[in-house]
Amino acid sequence: MNTRICFIRHGETDWNVEKRIQGQLDIDLNETGRKQALAMAFNAGHHPFTAIYSSDLKRALDTAEALAKRVNLPVNKLAELRERHFGLFQGLTASEGEQRYPDAYVHYKNRNLDDPFETGESLSQLAARIERGVEFICRQHPGETVAAFTHGGVLDIVYRKATGRPLHTPRDFKVPNCALNWLHFDAQGWHLESWDDHHHLHEVIKESVE
Secondary structure, rough: EEEEEEEOOOOOOOHHHHHEEEEEEEEOHHHHHHHHHHHHHHOOOOOOOOOOEEOOOHHHHHHHHHHHHHHHHOEOOOOOHOOOHHHHHOOOOOHHHHOOOHHHHHHHHHHHHHHOOOOOOOOOHHHHHHHHHHHHHHOOOOOOEEEEEEEHHHHHHHHHHHOOOOOOOOOOOOOOOEEEEEEEEOOOOEEEEEEEEEEHEEEOOOOOOO
């Protein structure tokens, strides 16, 4: 039986603007991010969701709450939807990371599958965690439509899993804040329906930020 999940990245934060690696550090939405969340909720609120799940990091939870208030559903925290823990690189920009940890940065840039950057989580570990989370949601909600609020790194894995792209290749797709990304799941696997619906953000965002 199909389960449809709309994956939604949290609204913008100041660290997104600075291109600073957030990872599992708990950074708040900025003013633009809060406006994005409200615009997203207006669009997403027209869909027949039966449940809402969210990463337990505040930027995702606060974005999820905007939809929850509109459709009168609780937000279920799911740690499997957290952003990747980037270890040494959390809190740094890419250029700062390259300067401080040049050897590890090569692995970061080349999307090494097995390097956790000492204290973090490897890409392979992240992918396995996300699969566990998706499987849990599908078991709980067969035949239903669910919203899942998460992060750019998680959505990167979701898109690759649904389209057959390898984890180690450069990203050739966008992951904007507060866009709607639709997939469905059945016995045959993960299926991409649509990606990067962000027409509701035209009044509150000038460009897609990473």
